Amino acid sequence: MKKHHMGKWIWYALEKIEEIDQLKAELDISIEDWRKIINEKKGNYLEMDTSIIGKESLSGSIIYNRKIEERGDYELFYFYLCGDYLITLDYHDNSLHLNKRTDIIQSAQNAISPVDGFMVILGNIMTDILYHIDTYEEKLDELIWDVKEKNSTKTLDKIYQSRHEILIWKNVMMPFLELKFAIEEAFGEDATDGRDYKRVSKRIQRGLTLVDEYEKELNNLVHFEEVVSQHRGNEIMKTLTVFTALCTPIMALGALWGMNFKYMPELDWKYGYAISLALIVLTTVIIYAYLKTRGWMGDLLKAKKKNSFFQ
Incomplete structure (x- = not known):
């Protein structure tokens, strides 16, 4: 002891x-x-x-x-x-890795009361937590750019991993906020006039504010991914629908003339082959023109652009 x-x-x-x-x-x-x-x-x-x-x-x-x-x-x-x-x-004391490590005993010597001394300990812990949150901020900034430059399922997984991490840091800091209010409730306003109490209270609030803002950024990233994913899913369905519609004349007429009935009037046509090709092309063009006038073709036939989400 x-x-x-x-x-x-x-x-x-x-x-x-x-x-x-x-x-x-x-x-x-x-x-x-x-x-x-x-x-x-x-x-x-x-x-x-x-x-x-x-x-x-x-x-x-x-x-x-x-x-x-x-x-x-x-x-x-x-x-x-x-x-x-x-x-x-x-x-x-787990702040050995910090560049500017605080001597916890020396800092507590300046505390005017046990409450302030306890807040010195909490402040030292919060400094360590904020160090880890600063490191997290670097990873979050990299993740934001990954969404634009190399978006994929792996990036989405990283977003949810980061979301889980920020929830952990928030879970760690919430009891500090509860302690802050409990000290005021137990010992009255006189105990909260100390310099260390006020300073560490601000530090706790700063940490929770940072976590809240990072959580909002992650929620925006998740929403952003959902919008992009939904758009691309719709684009795939739209492409398949258009492709199916354009191929319908080929499949229908091909199935018709692929029948093996003994009596088929088209078998004796001199220009039957050319007529069938022309009919297939004509009906395909008519369907394409109809889809185009309805605005259902969109920009599906355009090439994807680099670093673009929807083009």
């Missing part, structure tokens, strides 16, 4: 659940319910106790490091927050 004195408050950073027994003897707070949470909850959880004025507390657990590849690949830590103490269990 690490004990950090932060001026007017103390941060107990626990590494093992057994260390809670040491706290029970040292602190005048009831943490039995918190221990039950640790034993029972393996996901996001929040519990508030405001029954005694001046001894309000907020406890629970929060997922702070989640991988997008596997459902069960995540880390969470447990916290207990009250008037003079901040207690955490299994919290590890």
Whole structure:
């Protein structure tokens, strides 16, 4: 157990659940319910106790490091927050990969209260999440251009993979927003006047705003793909319909003259072959002209243009 004195408050950073027994003897707070949470909850959880004025507390657990590849690949830590103490269990700083890494202990030293100290931790986690979201933004920009330059089923699959990823990041950040409101509910407006609380609140809002905007972009891409797919599907059906209509005279007259009846008047025609070809061409031209005047031919006979969605 690490004990950090932060001026007017103390941060107990626990590494093992057994260390809670040491706290029970040292602190005048009831943490039995918190221990039950640790034993029972393996996901996001929040519990508030405001029954005694001046001894309000907020406890629970929060997922702070989640991988997008596997459902069960995540880390969470447990916290207990009250008037003079901040207690955490299994919290590890995962911001080692950041170029400008924040010293979490030094930053917490500047916090004026346990609430602000807890917000420093949340802010550090949010910084790491925003780092991953910036990386996601690069992939999204590449995906937007892939839709135009090399659109295919693989691109559509990438869109839905990205959609799933952004939903995961949103799912990770939503509990942070809930914690922000829960702190204000439990400790009142005085607890929200701290600099770190206000700063991290803005950071949480910034992260959620980014995710919402990226989600809108992905929804637009999905809608865009649906429009293009529907248009091309209609174009295929239209092409097949036109092709079938134009080939109808050939098939009909070919079937007629392919019959093997003994008595057929056309068999003795000197110019029967030429007449049949002329009749096939004439009826095909008549059908084509009719479809053209009706506007059903469209631009199906034009070649596709590079980097065009509909041409």
